[in-house]
Amino acid sequence: MFKNVIVKNPGNSFVNGLTTSDLGKPILEKLFEQHAQYVEALKKCGVEVTQLAADEAFPDSTFVEDTAVLTSEFAIISNPGAEARNREIEAMEPAIQQFYDKIYYIKAPGTLDGGDVLQAEKKFYVGISDRTNEEGARQFKEIVEKVGYEATIIPLKEFFHLKTGIAYVGENRMVLAGEFVDHPAFASYDKIIIPKEDEYSANCIQVNDYVIIPAGYPETNRKLIELGYQTIELNMSEFRKHDGGLSCLSLRF
Numbered sequence: 164m165f166k167n168v169i170v171k172n173p174g175n176s177f178v179n180g181l182t183t184s185d186l187g188k189p190i191l192e193k194l195f196e197q198h199a200q201y202v203e204a205l206k207k208c209g210v211e212v213t214q215l216a217a218d219e220a221f222p223d224s225t226f227v228e229d230t231a232v233l234t235s236e237f238a239i240i241s242n243p244g245a246e247a248r249n250r251e252i253e254a255m256e257p258a259i260q261q262f263y264d265k266i267y268y269i270k271a272p273g274t275l276d277g278g279d280v281l282q283a284e285k286k287f288y289v290g291i292s293d294r295t296n297e298e299g300a301r302q303f304k305e306i307v308e309k310v311g312y313e314a315t316i317i318p319l320k321e322f323f324h325l326k327t328g329i330a331y332v333g334e335n336r337m338v339l340a341g342e343f344v345d346h347p348a349f350a351s352y353d354k355i356i357i358p359k360e361d362e363y364s365a366n367c368i369q370v371n372d373y374v375i376i377p378a379g380y381p382e383t384n385r386k387l388i389e390l391g392y393q394t395i396e397l398n399m400s401e402f403r404k405h406d407g408g409l410s411c412l413s414l415r416f
């Protein structure tokens with residue numbers, strides 16, 4: 164069960180953030196509305212939401228997932244790989260300290276974005292990407308192994324972050340797309356396979372009794388419902404314009 168979630172409101176500067184997409188400029192009014200609906204959906208899932216104020220100095224700071232990995236037992240503050248985002252961790256640290264006595268850190272020259280870390284019970288999968296380097300992944304693995312968890316490092320071929328293409332939805336089941344579908348690391352899981360055209364919906368989040376998915380993917384929704392999940396669909400259009408998905412917008416623990 165997840166008890167807590169940390170989110171951070173997007174600011175007006177969101178439009179100046181990093182992106183690789185060609186989906187156009189985010190419309191702020193819609194962006195704020197979509198974020199508000201995201202918070203409402205989390206509340207419906209029964210978690211306590213800590214909602215941090217927007218920070219205009221960091222346009223991408225609403226994507227809190229990249230600044231830390233939080234579990235029911237420990238916290239790791241990351242060292243985000245994009246120069247423009249690295250100092251987002253300074254404002255996150257006090258918020259995270261309210262929940263944890265013991266905090267671990269990824270240190271330079273290691274870099275790691277939380278978006279490259281997937282947890283499935285006592286196992287972690289860590290992507291090596293443009294943001295997470297081998298040293299960051301190695302440090303992460305060393306930390307979690309000391310506290311009784313396992314970690315498998317996965318060099319990415321195409322996805323931006325590991326969780327761009329995969330989600331764990333409990334009950335030994337993964338939602339996966341693209342390069343992860345036949346990846347040996349995930350062979351032992353039951354799989355919900357997402358085809359190329361629905362790839363964006365592989366970034367979904369299971370929060371207690373619900374799986375939150377992006378709106379506009381009826382096939383993904385159908386597959387989840389058929390397996391007995393309750394889903395909540397959210398419009399993510401404005402976050403997507405800046406490479407953001409559902410997992411990026413919160414730290415769940």
Ligand code: CIR
Nearest residue numbers: 181226278324405406407411
């Ligand atoms: C970035 O480039 O860092 C942001 N525009 C998007 C971050 C998305 N985060 C995530 O997938 N965990």
